Amino acid sequence: xxxxxxxxxxxxxxxxxxxxxTTPNWIIRSAEAIPNPGGENRILVIVQQAGGNDGLNxxxxxxxxxxxxxxxxxxxxIPAGMEINLDGLNGFHPKLARLANWYQNGHxxxxxxxxxxxxxLSHFTSTDYWERGSVPGVPLPTQGWVARxxxxxxxxxxxxxxxxxxxxxxxxxxxxxxGTTGYTTPAILQASTYALTTDSDAALRRDAIAxxxxxxxxxxxxxxxxxxxxxxxxxxxxxxxxxxxxxxxxYPAGTFGEGLKLASQVIRAGFPTRIxxxxxxxxxxxxxxxxxxxxxTGDHQELLDAFDQALDAFLFEMQTSGNLDRVLMLTFSxxxxxxxxxxSLGCDHGAGNCLMALxxxxxxxxxxxxxxxxxxxxxxxxxxxxxxxxYSEVLEAWFEADPTPVFGESYDLSxxxxxxxxxxxxxxxxx
Amino acid sequence: xxxxxxYTGPWTESEAAHLARRAGFGASPSEITALxxxxxxxxxxxxxxxxxxxxxxxAALEAEILALPSTTDFNNIKNPTRISHLGGWWLYRMxxxxxxxQEQFTLFLHNMLVSEYTKVQSGITNNVNAGNDGSDPxxxxxxxxxxxxxxxxxxxxxxxxxRDQNNLFRTGGHLRYRDTLRSITRDPAMLIYLDxxxxxxxxxxxxxxxxxxxxxxMGVGNYSEDDVREVAxxxxxxxxxxxxxxxxxxxYEFQGNRHDTNAKTVFADVFNLPGPGQDTDxxxxxxxxxxxxxxxxxxLPAASxxxxxxxxxxxxxxxxxxxxxxxxxxxxxxxxDSSTNGxxxxxxxxxxxxxxxxFFFDPAHRYTMYKHPADYVAMALRTLGANxxxxxxxxxxxxxxxQRVAGMGMTLFNPPNVAGWNHGTAWxxxxxxxxxxxxxxxxxxxxxxxxxxxxxxxxxxxxDEQDHAGMIEYFRARLIQTALRPEEVTxxxxxxxxxxNSAGTATQKYRRKIRGLAHLFMTLPQYQLK
Numbered sequence: 001x002x003x004x005x006x007x008x009x010x011x012x013x014x015x016x017x018x019x020x021x022t023t024p025n026w027i028i029r030s031a032e033a034i035p036n037p038g039g040e041n042r043i044l045v046i047v048q049q050a051g052g053n054d055g056l057n058x059x060x061x062x063x064x065x066x067x068x069x070x071x072x073x074x075x076x077x078i079p080a081g082m083e084i085n086l087d088g089l090n091g092f093h094p095k096l097a098r099l100a101n102w103y104q105n106g107h108x109x110x111x112x113x114x115x116x117x118x119x120x121l122s123h124f125t126s127t128d129y130w131e132r133g134s135v136p137g138v139p140l141p142t143q144g145w146v147a148r149x150x151x152x153x154x155x156x157x158x159x160x161x162x163x164x165x166x167x168x169x170x171x172x173x174x175x176x177x178x179g180t181t182g183y184t185t186p187a188i189l190q191a192s193t194y195a196l197t198t199d200s201d202a203a204l205r206r207d208a209i210a211x212x213x214x215x216x217x218x219x220x221x222x223x224x225x226x227x228x229x230x231x232x233x234x235x236x237x238x239x240x241x242x243x244x245x246x247x248x249x250x251y252p253a254g255t256f257g258e259g260l261k262l263a264s265q266v267i268r269a270g271f272p273t274r275i276x277x278x279x280x281x282x283x284x285x286x287x288x289x290x291x292x293x294x295x296x297t298g299d300h301q302e303l304l305d306a307f308d309q310a311l312d313a314f315l316f317e318m319q320t321s322g323n324l325d326r327v328l329m330l331t332f333s334x335x336x337x338x339x340x341x342x343x344s345l346g347c348d349h350g351a352g353n354c355l356m357a358l359x360x361x362x363x364x365x366x367x368x369x370x371x372x373x374x375x376x377x378x379x380x381x382x383x384x385x386x387x388x389x390x391y392s393e394v395l396e397a398w399f400e401a402d403p404t405p406v407f408g409e410s411y412d413l414s415x416x417x418x419x420x421x422x423x424x425x426x427x428x429x430x431x
Numbered sequence: 432x433x434x435x436x437x438y439t440g441p442w443t444e445s446e447a448a449h450l451a452r453r454a455g456f457g458a459s460p461s462e463i464t465a466l467x468x469x470x471x472x473x474x475x476x477x478x479x480x481x482x483x484x485x486x487x488x489x490a491a492l493e494a495e496i497l498a499l500p501s502t503t504d505f506n507n508i509k510n511p512t513r514i515s516h517l518g519g520w521w522l523y524r525m526x527x528x529x530x531x532x533q534e535q536f537t538l539f540l541h542n543m544l545v546s547e548y549t550k551v552q553s554g555i556t557n558n559v560n561a562g563n564d565g566s567d568p569x570x571x572x573x574x575x576x577x578x579x580x581x582x583x584x585x586x587x588x589x590x591x592x593x594r595d596q597n598n599l600f601r602t603g604g605h606l607r608y609r610d611t612l613r614s615i616t617r618d619p620a621m622l623i624y625l626d627x628x629x630x631x632x633x634x635x636x637x638x639x640x641x642x643x644x645x646x647x648x649m650g651v652g653n654y655s656e657d658d659v660r661e662v663a664x665x666x667x668x669x670x671x672x673x674x675x676x677x678x679x680x681x682x683y684e685f686q687g688n689r690h691d692t693n694a695k696t697v698f699a700d701v702f703n704l705p706g707p708g709q710d711t712d713x714x715x716x717x718x719x720x721x722x723x724x725x726x727x728x729x730x731l732p733a734a735s736x737x738x739x740x741x742x743x744x745x746x747x748x749x750x751x752x753x754x755x756x757x758x759x760x761x762x763x764x765x766x767x768d769s770s771t772n773g774x775x776x777x778x779x780x781x782x783x784x785x786x787x788x789x790f791f792f793d794p795a796h797r798y799t800m801y802k803h804p805a806d807y808v809a810m811a812l813r814t815l816g817a818n819x820x821x822x823x824x825x826x827x828x829x830x831x832x833x834q835r836v837a838g839m840g841m842t843l844f845n846p847p848n849v850a851g852w853n854h855g856t857a858w859x860x861x862x863x864x865x866x867x868x869x870x871x872x873x874x875x876x877x878x879x880x881x882x883x884x885x886x887x888x889x890x891x892x893x894x895d896e897q898d899h900a901g902m903i904e905y906f907r908a909r910l911i912q913t914a915l916r917p918e919e920v921t922x923x924x925x926x927x928x929x930x931x932n933s934a935g936t937a938t939q940k941y942r943r944k945i946r947g948l949a950h951l952f953m954t955l956p957q958y959q960l961k
Contacts, residue, residue, distance in 0.1 A: 050848070074634075121641070121659075122651045124850050171840040172847075172857045187860035192827075193838060194862055197869045199876050201930055201947050208926040208947075209868070209954045215918045217956075221799070225859060225956035232861035232868075281848070286638040287626040288554075299553075343634030344626060349641070378656055 042398055045263060045276045045314070045329040046146070046176060049307070051283030052123065053333035055353040055381075056371070057300060059110055062091040066339075066373035074341040075290055082295050086110075087366050094295050095305040098312035099356075106364035107315070107324070109357045109418035111390055113368045115383025119335060119351040123284070126334040131175035133388055133407055143179030145388075146275055148406045149395055150180050163238055163266065165275035169259020174277050184227045186235040189255065191243035191262050195236050209233075242269040248320060249313025252306040256280040260314040268321045280307055283333060287344040298345065315358060325360035328398050328419070332387070338379050352381030355390065361398075363420040386411055397422060434757040434790040435764065442475040443467060448912045449797050452961040453746050454482045454786055455531025457810035460908050479786045483779060485530035487602035492528050504831065507823040514548050514589050518833030518843040519822030521597065525809040526819070533601060536782075538805060539745045540600040541843075542851035544615045544647055546624035548844045552589050554623035555681070559584045565675060576676030588681060592620040593844050607768075608738060608776035612647065612715050617683040617708075619671055625849070628670040632691035635663040642849050648718050650740075650753070652725075653733040658698060662718075664691045665702075665710040716773035728759060732774060735762035742778070742785060748796045749855040757790045798913065798960040801858045804839035806961060807867055808832060811874055811953055814909035820878045835873065838866035859959065871953030875946040885942040896941035899927040906952040913957065923951060 057076060060083045061067050068077055083091030084100040090110065092100045102108040116135045120126045129135055133145030141148065146165070165177050167187040177185045188194050198205050213229040245265040251257035259278035266273050282303055291297025311329065318324045336353030352371065368385045375382060389411035392403035397419035404410045440446070447466040451458035458466065466481075468474035499505035507516040508523050525534045556571070562578035563570045572578060581587075596618050604611050615621050616639070622628040625639040640663035644654045654662075668690030671681045685707035694703045697714055698721050704710050723733040739761035740753040751758065764784050768777045785791055802810065812819060824831030833843060840863045846852050874880065893901040903923050907915055915923075930944050952958060 120651070121656060122645055123848070124645075125651050167860075171862055172853060172860050184861070187862050189838075189862050193869075194865055196865055197872050199872055199946070199950070200943055201926075201933070204926055204929040204933075205947055205950055208922055208951050211922045212919055212951065212955055215916055217916075221801075221960060222956045224856065225959050228859045228861060228864055229954070229956075232864045235861055236865060284638075286636050287629045341634070342636035343631045344629030344636050346626075346636060348637040 041272060041274065041326060043267060043274055043276070043323075043327045044146075044394065044398065045260075045278065045327060046174075047311070047329055047331040048174070048277070048279040049283050049303075049331060049333040050123075050127075050279055050281045051285070051333070052335045052337055052349055053283045053353065054285060054289065054300060054337040054347060055333075056336070056339065056373075057289075058093055058096070058304065059086075059112070059354045059366075060091045060093065061089065061371055061373065063089055064370070064373055072340045072373075075294060075345050076341040076347060078294055089370055090366055093301070093304050095301045096308045098308045099358075102312070102315060102358060103364055107358060107360060107362050108364050109362050109367060110354055110365075111357070111367045111385060111416055111418065112354045112371055113352050113381070113384040114355050114387050114390060115335070115352040115381075116386055116388075117383075119380070119383070121335065121349040121351070121380075123334055123349075128175065130332055130334055130387060131178075133391055135386075135388075144174070144176040145391055145406060146176045147178055147180040149399070149401060149403075150183075150275075152405050153399070153401050163235055163271050163273040165277070166235075166263075166266070166273055167277045168263045168266075169255040169257075169278050174279070177275065177277055184224070184231045186231055186239075188235075188239055188262060190258055191239050191265075194239045196233065238269075238271060239266075242266040242271060245269050247317075249317045250309065251313045252309045254306065256306065257310045257313075260310045264314050264317045267323055267327070268317065280310075285337070285346045286342065286348060287346040289341075289346040291345070311358065318360075328357060328359040328362065328394065330390070330394060331356045331358075336381055339373055339376060339381060340379055350380040351377065352383040355387075357390075357394075357418050361419055361421050363418055365418070367416045367418055369415075385416060389413060389416060393417060393419060435760045435784055435788040437472070437787050438475060438789045438792040439472060440789070440792060442470050442472065445797075445913075446475070446792055447478060449792065450478060450482070450786065451531075452806075452810070452912075453791075453800075454479075454782075455535055456525055456528075456806060457814045457961075459814050459816060476787060479783060482530075482532040483605070483783050483786065485533045485605075489524075489528055489530045489533060492524060492530075495527060496523070504821045504823050511590050511594070511823075512583070513586055514552065514593065514844065515825050515834075516823045517548075517590055517593055517597075518836065519831055520594070521843050522805065522808065522833045522836060523822050525805055526812045531813075532782075533605070536605050536778075537597060537600040538803075539741075540604045540611070541597065542745075542846060542854075543741055544600070544611070544621070545846045545849050545851050546593070546596060546618075546620045547846060547848070548589060548593050548620075551592060551620045551623050552585075555585050555588050555592075557585060559588060559680065563675075571673065572680055573675035574673035576674050578675040578678065578680065588679075592623075592681065596620045597844075605779045605782065606777065608778050609715065609719060609774065611778075612643070612719070613712060615647075616643070616666075616711060616715070617669060619681045619683060622669065622671055622683070623681075627666055630663060630667050630669070631689040632664070632667045635660070635667050635691065637663045639663075640666055643715075644718060646850055648737060649721060649733040650737040653721060653723060654698070657696075661695045661697045662714050664693075665695045665697065665714045667691045669708065669711055719774040719776065725754070728754070728762065731759070731762050731766055735766040735774065735776070738762075738776060738778075739765055739781070742781060745854075746782075746785065747791055748799045749801075750799065757788075760790075761785060798957065800961050801855055802959055802961045803852070803854060803858055804836040804841035804863070804867070805843070807839060807953075807959070808836055808870060810961070811871075811910060811949075812879075815874075815880075815949070817874065817879050817884060819873075835866065835870045839863045839870070840866075867959070868950075868954050871950045874953065875950035877942075877946070880942075880946050880949055882942060885945045886938075888945065889941075893945075896937045896944075897931070899924055899931075899944070902927065902944055902948055906948050910952045911955065911957050915957075919955065923948065926951060 062083050082094050085091045118136045131144050132141045165185045167173050170187050171189040173185045173187045213226045217223050242265040245268050251261045263276040285300050289300045318327045332355050337347040337350040341347045371381050388407045392411050393413050395401045395403040444463050447463045466478040508520050511517045511520045528534045558570050558572045560582050562580040564577045565573035627639040630636050637659050641659045645651050668686045670686045672684035673680050694701050697717050719734045728736045740758045743751050765776050765781050768775045819832045822832040892905050927944050
């Protein structure tokens with residue numbers, strides 16, 4: 001059988017990788033080899049807000065006088081009454097009106113005071129900690145936290161699915177998903193260019209390219225390259241099929257919106273992808289975080305507006321397609337920002353921060369207490385919730401997996417159980 | 432210091448090709464023959480020197496560009512008027528430079544001293560297009576002078592800023608890094624990108640202060656958060672003027688009234704220097720002198736180690752750790768170049784040492800690096816002696832060369848963040864590979880591998896239309912330069928046989944063989960490596 005024929009065998013029941021280096025290392029996609037997955041096949045969508053989101057202007061502590069102290073926040077203050085009241089103590093930035101509806105409907109949880117001990121204020125070092133699920137003082141794991149979970153949970157599984165994880169709207173694979181044994185995660189910047197072209201002698205060339213990339217090898221670089229080619233070729237057809245699914249939501253322009261749009265299409269096309277990673281860049285608001293009108297001008301309100309629009313469009317599509325209960329979105333940013341503003345209408349790198357979880361099985365509300373704007377370390381918020389505890393809640397309650405081997409320790413989840421109503425019968429099943 | 436001792440092994444085509452792939456964008460067989468010369472150690476030294484001792488301006492290249500015909504694409508390269516032209520402006524230089532290390536080194540610096548054009552663009556006020564007479568304080572374009580309306584001024588300013596920064600790297604970036612650091616600190620695009628133009632006394636902001644230490648010199652961990660705050664204070668007032676008299680409202684200016692004149696303490700050194708920018712220069716010297724906190728290297732400045740590591744991981748092997756003995760040796764060499772003013776960090780001499788070393792030519796380092804997207808394109812065109820017909824086209828269905836490179840994950844002038852591109856395996860994602868292979872397909876079209884190109888290979892390089900072994904060897908010697916795997920030879924021969932057995936005249940089939948082979952060779956795993 002020609003590889004081309006095998007690839008045509010059936011969408012949605014695909015394997016892109018083998019668990020050991022064998023020939024052929026591109027994948028024979030056999031519909032019969034993969035049992036139909038049972039249960040809900042729960043999905044996690046990780047939403048990165050890259051650059052360090054200002055949590056205090058995202059979830060505004062609307063009863064805290066320090067927030068409104070002009071000598072501290074200065075021009076950054078969202079004027080009292082402009083915020084969208086959530087629970088009396090906290091209000092969303094005015095540009096998060098759509099997400100405020102999801103909060104009111106009980107599908108959005110906020111976790112406050114998230115961070116880690118001895119915070120590092122480098123974007124890249126702190127992002128490393130969040131993506132690898134590690135903290136300062138211990139050797140940085142080579143695998144991402146999702147990859148470690150995946151390898152633990154999937155050990156011994158016979159035939160994992162294709163597109164098991166994907167980076168959507170990105171041209172590189174984030175470290176969270178990096179390092180899974182034998183699996184190269186697809187990274188898809190845009191669906192429209194995710195297709196191989198061939199000028200003349202198309203069949204001859206395609207067959208040759210496939211054959212050239214499936215030669216047995218002991219060279220790890222050649223092996224990696226050949227695997228990546230296999231992933232590219234096999235996933236391209238799936239992405240083309242997914243991209244034909246109708247778009248119902250109103251996504252913002254740009255790679256972040258495109259990434260969530262494509263994730264929704266892949267889910268609604270029925271592919272068994274379980275982990276999606278999308279990223280919105282630009283939160284490093286040292287300057288021009290706000291403009292003359294702190295609500296409607298400046299970079300941060302523009303970012304939050306796109307964030308609000310994109311997440312709302314995605315959740316709307318999940319709801320109308322009956323997928324909302326299968327989906328959990330988890331946001332993160334490498335750090336919060338300095339409580340006090342600087343002299344250029346922005347604020348510098350900080351520490352403790354808030355994040356959000358969204359989905360049909362999220363128990364809405366505010367978790368983790370209120371931020372304390374008076375008890376700071378070098379001007380930065382302290383943390384009370386270890387971010388690995390938040391990850392553990394996801395692994396334990398959502399994926400029904402033991403988080404301890406992923407992080408090497410376990411956490412008290414009693415105050416942050418934002419996932420509820422999950423049936424243990426119909427939960428995560430990889431095969 | 433054994434690792435960086437001069438290389439004394441054989442000097443043959445294999446070593447010369449390795450040098451050309453790393454210290455440039457590859458070389459054709461005839462260029463490699465010239466680099467080998469008589470095969471003596473002095474020939475190796477001359478080859479390295481010829482790459483390193485480049486002129487600030489590649490006069491031959493600039494003359495060639497000026498002589499290009501007046502197509503839309505070439506006009507964009509001669510005189511870029513939009514930021515989207517600038518990637519093609521640079522890519523053309525990578526493909527055609529007579530001093531290829533100059534362009535590879537410029538890219539190295541562009542990836543370390545990052546300025547993303549998207550942020551620079553958003554930092555240029557839209558008001559510059561409307562212009563003004565300097566009298567309206569609400570319109571802050573001009574503090575002095577006047578500016579007539581010009582609907583294209585904003586984009587012209589962006590192109591000029593990004594091109595000027597690139598030329599800063601191109602003309603002197605390989606000389607003393609201390610000077611480069613002083614220049615980039617005052618570079619308009621950088622002053623906008625890392626916000627220092629808005630860094631003012633009383634409430635300073637830390638963006639540039641942090642990144643110059645973390646990413647441009649020392650590496651994370653060698654400074655405290657207090658140092659970040661103090662360096663930010665020292666950099667206050669390094670800004671841009673709003674003098675429109677010269678039609679350029681974004682010139683560097685030290686603004687004394689915004690500069691913090693109280694004492695600063697950086698690495699326990701207390702200072703407050705009187706002259707414009709003196710605090711800044713002093714901080715740069717302090718940064719370049721600060722001894723590493725890392726035990727294996729505790730006697731050397733942190734910057735010497737970090738910068739040596741940056742050089743080694745760009746030019747030798749991206750897997751090498753910052754604690755590798757070769758990094759330490761190169762750091763020691765960099766740190767030897769000091770004067771009473773502090774450390775100069777002469778990159779040219781460090782590169783000369785590195786590229787002539789046994790470490791660099793160690794066979795264990797060959798084909799260990801993943802080509803970056805510009806390598807992928809430029810090495811193919813250079814070694815094949817082919818030319819892309821369009822470098823700057825913005826069309827979404829048939830984009831030009833620079834947009835193709837962007838599709839592979841490298842938007843020139845717009846790295847993904849202040850740390851630059853992740854290189855190494857990060858280049859090899861499914862989406863990036865698809866874009867690589869589609870560029871290989873583009874190379875295989877008659878617009879690049881023209882009929883004349885294909886036909887011209889016969890009889891000197893390929894015996895005749897049926898010389899399949901000769902055709903494979905033609906591409907192997909240029910694109911791969913090492914042995915093919917036996918299975919690869921079989922698959923390529925099968926492809927050629929398949930074309931031979933299809934319909935068409937002998938000439939048609941011959942051209943399809945050549946073009947198909949170009950496509951296939953560029954999808955080989957080995958072609959992704961350098």
